[in-house]
Amino acid sequence: MEQGKVVPTLYEWAGGQAALEKLTEVFYSKVLQDELLYPVFKDMAPGHSRHVAHFIAEVFGGPRLYTEGDKGSHATMVAHHLGKMLDERKRKRWMDLLLETADEVGLAADPEFRSALVGYLEWGSRIAVINSNTDENPVKEGEPMPKWGWGATGGPYEG
Numbered sequence: 001m002e003q004g005k006v007v008p009t010l011y012e013w014a015g016g017q018a019a020l021e022k023l024t025e026v027f028y029s030k031v032l033q034d035e036l037l038y039p040v041f042k043d044m045a046p047g048h049s050r051h052v053a054h055f056i057a058e059v060f061g062g063p064r065l066y067t068e069g070d071k072g073s074h075a076t077m078v079a080h081h082l083g084k085m086l087d088e089r090k091r092k093r094w095m096d097l098l099l100e101t102a103d104e105v106g107l108a109a110d111p112e113f114r115s116a117l118v119g120y121l122e123w124g125s126r127i128a129v130i131n132s133n134t135d136e137n138p139v140k141e142g143e144p145m146p147k148w149g150w151g152a153t154g155g156p157y158e159g
């Protein structure tokens with residue numbers, strides 16, 4: 001890459017807040033129609049889909065929509081999963097539906113962005129399953145939010 005070239009964040013590349021909110025809004029409407037995931041999400045808070053979009057936006061290098069806007073933190077996000085007793089079957093369905101939705105809403109589909117997106121979702125969803133099988137929060141209040149970048153593929157911005 002040329003020296004001094006500005007590397008876009010995954011947040012910018014994805015299309016910002018509107019694109020991520022669209023993704024999660026359509027995704028959670030599918031989740032509520034899925035017989036395996038419906039019982040897990042049937043009592044979700046009204047702002048759930050927006051909060052998840054804000055969390056991902058912040059992890060992807062966007063503005064602090066979750067920690068400042070929603071007054072959340074990495075610890076409070078993890079707390080929402082404690083004791084939910086998720087398993088691999090539910091995680092896999094969650095992943096499948098989310099990636100299906102990404103295609104449906106026209107989220108950036110270049111190999112590099114999708115590699116970073118899938119990498120993050122695999123990581124985060126596996127951690128969600130682990131945390132859902134305990135009642136003790138492994139993340140302390142005040143610990144930083146996770147950060148995700150382009151990873152080993154680099155980015156299409158290099159071309």
Ligand code: HEM
Pocket residue numbers: 040041043044045047048051052055056072077080081084086090091094120121123124125126128129
């Ligand atoms: C990268 C992966 C994930 C991220 C970033 C994420 C993010 C979040 C966030 C930010 C919340 C809090 C929402 C709020 O404040 O209203 C939340 C809650 C929750 N998440 Fe996740 N999550 C992930 C994976 C999963 C998976 C794989 C499942 C289940 C298959 C799951 C099930 C839930 C449930 C049941 C809640 C509580 C909903 C409620 O009662 O309001 N999450 N998640």
